Amino acid sequence: MHVRILTGGIAAALVALSLTGGQAAAAAPRAADAPLAARILTYDAGGSAEFRSAVNRGAAIWNESVDAVELRPVAAGQRANIRVLADNGWPRALPTTLGNGTVYIGRQAVDQGYDTIRISSHELGHILGLPDRKPGPCSSLMSGSSAGTSCTNPYPNAAEKAEVEGNFGGVLAERVPAGRAEVIVD
Numbered sequence: 001m002h003v004r005i006l007t008g009g010i011a012a013a014l015v016a017l018s019l020t021g022g023q024a025a026a027a028a029p030r031a032a033d034a035p036l037a038a039r040i041l042t043y044d045a046g047g048s049a050e051f052r053s054a055v056n057r058g059a060a061i062w063n064e065s066v067d068a069v070e071l072r073p074v075a076a077g078q079r080a081n082i083r084v085l086a087d088n089g090w091p092r093a094l095p096t097t098l099g100n101g102t103v104y105i106g107r108q109a110v111d112q113g114y115d116t117i118r119i120s121s122h123e124l125g126h127i128l129g130l131p132d133r134k135p136g137p138c139s140s141l142m143s144g145s146s147a148g149t150s151c152t153n154p155y156p157n158a159a160e161k162a163e164v165e166g167n168f169g170g171v172l173a174e175r176v177p178a179g180r181a182e183v184i185v186d
Helices: 008-019 049-065 107-111 116-127 141-147 158-168
Strands: 003-005 035-037 039-047 069-073 082-087 092-097 100-106
Touching: 039 049, 049 069, 049 082, 049 100, 049 116, 049 158, 069 158, 082 116, 092 116, 100 107, 100 116, 107 116, 116 141
Parallel strands: 039 069, 039 082, 082 100
Antiparallel strands: 003 035, 092 100
16 A cells, blocks of 8 residues: 655645635644555446456556555445446546546557557546646657557656646545546547
8 A cells, every 4th residue: 555645734734624625624633754545546447358457457557656546446336436448449538537437448559559558557547637648758658649559668757657646645626527527538
């Protein structure tokens, strides 16, 4: 499990204000080095067919790369934050709110030679709040298909990691307003 360390009373005050809708509230003091647990997001790869292992590896890569969020397979009977489905189209993500949405691992890109683990990591990156960065080099996960079929790098670069950390680093606000879907097609 990953933890994020926030120091000082400012972090505690921000969390307290977030939880009370901006109203001032008394919060119990916490030690400067007390860890703030990662935000847990569950994913359901049940509909990802032959790409299930690539989806699990993509989630594991994000878990290795950032501390503020952790992707876990959904438990039986639980509703997932992220649904992952296989289809015959192009890979895409449909985020609904930060950390929630649907990912499609499209066979069209796989048939053209794109790496399934890179596709999975890239599309999960959209759910974590990252936009496409095209054209881009292979070292940028969010460059997506513009890096070419020879690119198999499934890891976010330092800037992409930092952006996800910022998106989830104790901030409880949503990036995409509820009720508004944003389709990101790669």
